[in-house]
Amino acid sequence: xxxxxxxxxxxxxxxxxxxxxxxxxxxxxxxEASVSMVIDQSFFHAAGAIHGAVxxxxxxxxxxxxxxxxxxxxxxxxxxxxxxxTRPVSEGVLRAVGKVVNRNRSQFIAEAVAYDAQNREVARGxxxxxxxxxxxxxxxxxxxxxxxx
Numbered sequence: 001x002x003x004x005x006x007x008x009x010x011x012x013x014x015x016x017x018x019x020x021x022x023x024x025x026x027x028x029x030x031x032e033a034s035v036s037m038v039i040d041q042s043f044f045h046a047a048g049a050i051h052g053a054v055x056x057x058x059x060x061x062x063x064x065x066x067x068x069x070x071x072x073x074x075x076x077x078x079x080x081x082x083x084x085x086t087r088p089v090s091e092g093v094l095r096a097v098g099k100v101v102n103r104n105r106s107q108f109i110a111e112a113v114a115y116d117a118q119n120r121e122v123a124r125g126x127x128x129x130x131x132x133x134x135x136x137x138x139x140x141x142x143x144x145x146x147x148x149x
Contacts, residue, residue: 033066036094
């Protein structure tokens, strides 16, 4: 895989409208991705810690982009994702590291672990990702980044 591919995937991630809310950062390499976001009180549930949906977002994004780093033709789709929440987080940075653990012709399996600002594990998850029908070059953010625009 090439740095151009990783840069274009990063562009897809950063331009996704949902990320205007979370303002995350991402790094992508072959079979791995790391996603981080600064915790904001607007992410909290009523008991003063981040909502489970925030854990899911960072874990799914890290695992997804780890998987899509190995696929250069089409956008992958998450078909299943299991998460385990082990520690509440209410401040600092939430970081998830995703890695592909298995792949075959029909699917990718990737795992992700989330850490708090003290580098303590706070959640983990695993997902199954399959090839979708949307070609990466049909996605403007990918295409523009690939061509250097």
